[in-house]
Amino acid sequence: MTFVFRMVGRELRASWRRLGFFFVCVAVGVGAIVALRSVIQSVGVAMTSETRALTAADILIESGQPWSKEALALIETALVAEPDVTRTASIQTATMARPADLTKTVAKVVELRGVEAAFPFYGHFVLQDDVAYRHDLLAGGGALVRPELLVQLDLQVGDDIVIGEGTFEIRGVILREPGGQLGAFSFGPRVLVDHEDLLATGLLGFGTRAERQLLLRVPDARIDPLVRALRDPLRDEFVSIRSYRRTEDRIAANLRRAENYLSLIGFIVLILGGIGVWSVTRVFVQQRIRSVAILKCLGATGGQVLAIYVTQVAVLAVGGSVLGVAMAGGVMAAIPTAVADQAAAAAGLADLSYGLTVSAVTQGLVVGIVVSLLFALGPLLEMRAIKPLALLRWGLLPAGARDWTQIGVAILLAGGLLMVASWQASSWEAGLWVCGGFAAVAGVLHAVGQGLIRVIQPLGVGSRFAFRHAVLNLVRPGNQTRVILLAVGLGSFFIIGIHAVQANLVNAFALEIGDNPPDMFLIDIQQDQADGVGALLSAQTGRAPNLLPVLRARVTGVVGENTTLETVREIRRRGMGREYTVTYRGALEDNERVVDGAFWDDTPSDQAEVSVEESVRSRLGLELGDTIRFDVLGREVAATVSSVRTVDWDDTRSGGFMFLFRPGVLEQAPHSFIAFVRGPEGADARARLQRDLVAGFPNVSVIDGLEVIATIRRILDSVTLAITIVGGIALLSGVLILVGSVAMTKYQRQYDTAIFKTLGATSRTIMVMLVVEYGTLGVVAGLVGSVGALGLTWGLTRFLLEINWDPAPWINVSGLVLTALVVGTVGVVSSLDVLRKKPLSTLQAE
Amino acid sequence: MIELRNVSKTVVSGTEPLTIVQPLDLSIAAGEYLSIVGPSGSxxxxxxxxxxxxxxxxxxEILIDGDAITALDEDALARLRGRKIGFIFQFFHLVPSLTAFENVLVPLEIAGAADARDRVTALLSDVGLEGRAHHYPAQLSGGEQQRVAIARALANDPPILLxxxxxxxxDSANGRHVVELLQSVNTARRTTIVLVTHDTELASTADVMLRMRDGQAERVTLEPEREAAV
Structure with missing residues (x-):
């Protein structure tokens, strides 16, 4: 073994420059895995350590409706047995806020929360200017608000705001709050007021969407028993009960999922690196044939020779993996503190300390080494075929026979990659999908490479010298054509595909706000306000608004031909336990189509009839004629299913409803209205409309569609940026492989170039050869990436996002051109020293 | 002692079989210096x-010291070469990534020799390259590379040198130097030498000459000529 180790040292000393690329391939992949995992794990540690603060209580009891007498009685009964329970109530709702100063014509949707003195049980508020939080700040008409509201409403601490029928003095600015809804969509900035003051605003009318919470502080040992004691009797009430531990579990599960999927992305980058490793090793083995033959001639056995090179690869894999870990550490250290603070604030965390985690580093190292060895083993095994006789008679390598060991290694490689992918994703299914998808894309790229070689081979007999030899370079034995196509093609496929998907998403939203679209959404218009709101909207927008009656309803039972569901629990099991917004009307909207049964005519009926959306039918196993029992604000309504509709959710300009009732029954029930309107042009006019609406109808909330779309666009931009970074890493791997492939074939190229120069070829001729060779490769790689991206966007838009497919030709064409330019430039620049080198020194060295 | 019994070699050239070595019986005694001459392709x-x-x-079959090497597998053959056979090539075939010293050291390390480094120093001194030990092959002249190759072939003191x-x-000066080295090895160590050349002058320095033409071998005794030449 001493001989093996000594030879490893000598070989590394001699070829580290050539193999440096091997190093980088492994390092980029490992770096991606370690960095992505570490970030998520750090966030996970921070979040799970603060879950009590995120919930602000040990147990949270929530209801979307006013507490029913029955529910309150059942809660009291369960709590009587628990002497050490402390409780506090909270309500939150989305509503409008405006400055009390009427000269300021602006109003905004806010997330209003009313809390009592005992809030919060866990965590603490951080207020601006180091003001300590105390309930006194809220008591007697005080409010704490988020800083963005001050900017939006042009207010400062000490000013008054009007919410509903109440006027509140802003007494502080919230920088961080406990008990926030982690990751939940928010309609607007937080405003915190006293619980009693919120009740006095008059906002909680019929149909208002408001969340009532009861927060409990319980001794640790009593948390789980009390949750059970509450859940059991309350199972048929529309009340949810959860402990902070469930939040912890949910966060942990979400983070684990995110970590696993991000690691898969890192793994894909590493596979690209692995392809680079394979390519480098293959060329390296070709360059080592003579040395191996010499060693065998001097008495080294096949095992010793293989051991030398496998150990060498293992050393490089370890070194590359360690370099990857260092790179990940460097990247994490380089994340600006401001970004981390912002992320921490967004997640509701006090602070977010992040760094490399032991688990991420270990996984990165193991995956890096295993993948490198798996990819290198195939080419290394070719060394077994090298005979010492090659020293006497060159070119006498055995060929043709089926090599079972190589076949075994291929199976080992496939199995190994599947296991590593499944390990990284913590799912066999995900591992299979990733490996299968990768194999499919790689297979296509390989076939394209093969096809390219076949197609252009006849051009190698053309008349122009430079063109002919560029073609010969692409097709000669040991060419890197397929490897470069695979690596660069995959990278460009990722990047072009992701940008095309983003373009499709933005298009889909643009379609929603289409030609003459409603761009303001009014909610919580009470029955007695409908005429007034309608008149105001007509006056300021010049169009009569379409007010839709809405009620909030829950499904409480089904009596049907195939399905009978008696309890809320059974409904919940079918995923239908939430509260639905329902409406009634006599005609279908443009975005609806009846697929089964018949839609009623315009005449009202006192027999309740309902038309259900198609997914509801499948979830509840409904047939036409079945009866669904609804709880509509405490009133039971049993409706017959008379039709099934599809709703085009891409086009919800007129709303989209799971349950649509026939007119004649729900008019009697207390309900509110919503309205989709086309707001006036210009920010000032829009602000004035909102202000006037809030001034006249304080409980009505106005959501400005343009702001929502701007927010969605911002989110999409962030997501696209994140995915582009990952795609960029993939493309970087591709470029690295390209550079490596050029470097590895440089020695052969130098020799050829020296002979061409000796025979009279000018540098210009050689340069044209390089440009044609790499330009062709780049165009084909870009073409494959673009065509793949077209397929990807088609599949994603059609089957996953369910939006219209736009081929986004400009993105594909510019992607193709950029790929061709990158490959051409990198290929030519990496080969420049071949041009510069004097032919004599190369020929003498040979 | 090397013994060849009815040894022939036929390869397929295109679709036709081509016999490169016709059936041949040959014995080379221990310490004998045999040269094989003939035109290219013989x-x-x-x-x-x-x-x-x-x-x-x-x-x-081919026997070395009574053992049939034709029955051995690749690894056993490698071990046999490591122990008993030194090889010198026309194109030197030094490992380009190793220094002269390391090139000579490799066969000793493969064999697990104890005093390897001292022995390499001595061998390089014997071939007149003590000052070039840490140069890479690319930094040596052709003659120097061949002397390194001879030192390497002699590293394990093999009884047979091919x-x-x-x-x-x-060039002729370096060629003469190499011939002198081979002769001194044959004389001093009683190493069996089999030398392939198309240079009849060089071939005549051997004890015995085997002349080959179209795969046929003819043995020619040279002892008196050699003595006369000396």
Whole structure:
């Protein structure tokens, strides 16, 4: 073994420059895995350590409706047995806020929360200017608000705001709050007021969407028993009960999922690196044939020779993996503190300390080494075929026979990659999908490479010298054509595909706000306000608004031909336990189509009839004629299913409803209205409309569609940026492989170039050869990436996002051109020293 | 002692079989210096490769010190070469990534020799390269590279030294130096030498000459001529 180790040292000393690329391939992949995992794990540690603060209580009891007498009685009964329970109530709702100063014509949707003195049980508020939080700040008409509201409403601490029928003095600015809804969509900035003051605003009318919470502080040992004691009797009430531990579990599960999927992305980058490793090793083995033959001639056995090179690869894999870990550490250290603070604030965390985690580093190292060895083993095994006789008679390598060991290694490689992918994703299914998808894309790229070689081979007999030899370079034995196509093609496929998907998403939203679209959404218009709101909207927008009656309803039972569901629990099991917004009307909207049964005519009926959306039918196993029992604000309504509709959710300009009732029954029930309107042009006019609406109808909330779309666009931009970074890493791997492939074939190229120069070829001729060779490769790689991206966007838009497919030709064409330019430039620049080198020194060295 | 019994080598050239070495019986005594001469393509190097176990004969068997090497597998042949056979090539075939010292050291390390480094120093001194030990092959002249190759071939003090056109790539002065080295090895160590060359002057320095033409071998005794030349 001493001989093996000594030879490893000598070989590394001699070829580290050539193999440096091997190093980088492994390092980029490992770096991606370690960095992505570490970030998520750090966030996970921070979040799970603060879950009590995120919930602000040990147990949270929530209801979307006013507490029913029955529910309150059942809660009291369960709590009587628990002497050490402390409780506090909270309500939150989305509503409008405006400055009390009427000269300021602006109003905004806010997330209003009313809390009592005992809030919060866990965590603490951080207020601006180091003001300590105390309930006194809220008591007697005080409010704490988020800083963005001050900017939006042009207010400062000490000013008054009007919410509903109440006027509140802003007494502080919230920088961080406990008990926030982690990751939940928010309609607007937080405003915190006293619980009693919120009740006095008059906002909680019929149909208002408001969340009532009861927060409990319980001794640790009593948390789980009390949750059970509450859940059991309350199972048929529309009340949810959860402990902070469930939040912890949910966060942990979400983070684990995110970590696993991000690691898969890192793994894909590493596979690209692995392809680079394979390519480098293959060329390296070709360059080592003579040395191996010499060693065998001097008495080294096949095992010793293989051991030398496998150990060498293992050393490089370890070194590359360690370099990857260092790179990940460097990247994490380089994340600006401001970004981390912002992320921490967004997640509701006090602070977010992040760094490399032991688990991420270990996984990165193991995956890096295993993948490198798996990819290198195939080419290394070719060394077994090298005979010492090659020293006497060159070119006498055995060929043709089926090599079972190589076949075994291929199976080992496939199995190994599947296991590593499944390990990284913590799912066999995900591992299979990733490996299968990768194999499919790689297979296509390989076939394209093969096809390219076949197609252009006849051009190698053309008349122009430079063109002919560029073609010969692409097709000669040991060419890197397929490897470069695979690596660069995959990278460009990722990047072009992701940008095309983003373009499709933005298009889909643009379609929603289409030609003459409603761009303001009014909610919580009470029955007695409908005429007034309608008149105001007509006056300021010049169009009569379409007010839709809405009620909030829950499904409480089904009596049907195939399905009978008696309890809320059974409904919940079918995923239908939430509260639905329902409406009634006599005609279908443009975005609806009846697929089964018949839609009623315009005449009202006192027999309740309902038309259900198609997914509801499948979830509840409904047939036409079945009866669904609804709880509509405490009133039971049993409706017959008379039709099934599809709703085009891409086009919800007129709303989209799971349950649509026939007119004649729900008019009697207390309900509110919503309205989709086309707001006036210009920010000032829009602000004035909102202000006037809030001034006249304080409980009505106005959501400005343009702001929502701007927010969605911002989110999409962030997501696209994140995915582009990952795609960029993939493309970087591709470029690295390209550079490596050029470097590895440089020695052969130098020799050829020296002979061409000796025979009279000018540098210009050689340069044209390089440009044609790499330009062709780049165009084909870009073409494959673009065509793949077209397929990807088609599949994603059609089957996953369910939006219209736009081929986004400009993105594909510019992607193709950029790929061709990158490959051409990198290929030519990496080969420049071949041009510069004097032919004599190369020929003498040979 | 090297013994070839009915050894022949036939390869397929295109679709036709081509016999490179016709069936041959040959004995080379221990300490004997045999040269093989003949024009290009006469089968000289193929015969040398067969004796070294680098190639497998189509018929017959080859025995070294009574052991049939034709029955050995690749690894056993490698070990046999490490112990008993030194090889010198026309194109030197030094490992380009190793220094002169390391090139000579490799066979000793493979064999697990104890005093390897001292022995390498001595061998390089014997071939007149003590000052060039840490140079890479690319930094040495052709003659120097061949002397490193001879030192390497002698590293394990093998009883058999096989040389394939050892002066074919050298100028006359360096060629003469290499010939003198081989003769001194044969004389001083009683090493069996099989030398392939198309240079009849060089071939005549051997005890026995084997002349090959179209795969046929004819043995020619040279002892008196050699003595006369000396």
């Amino acid at each position: 089968g000289k190097s193929t015969l040398l490769g067969l004796i070294a176990g680098l190639d497998v004969p189509t018929t017959g 040389a394939d056109e050892p002066t074919g790539n050298l």
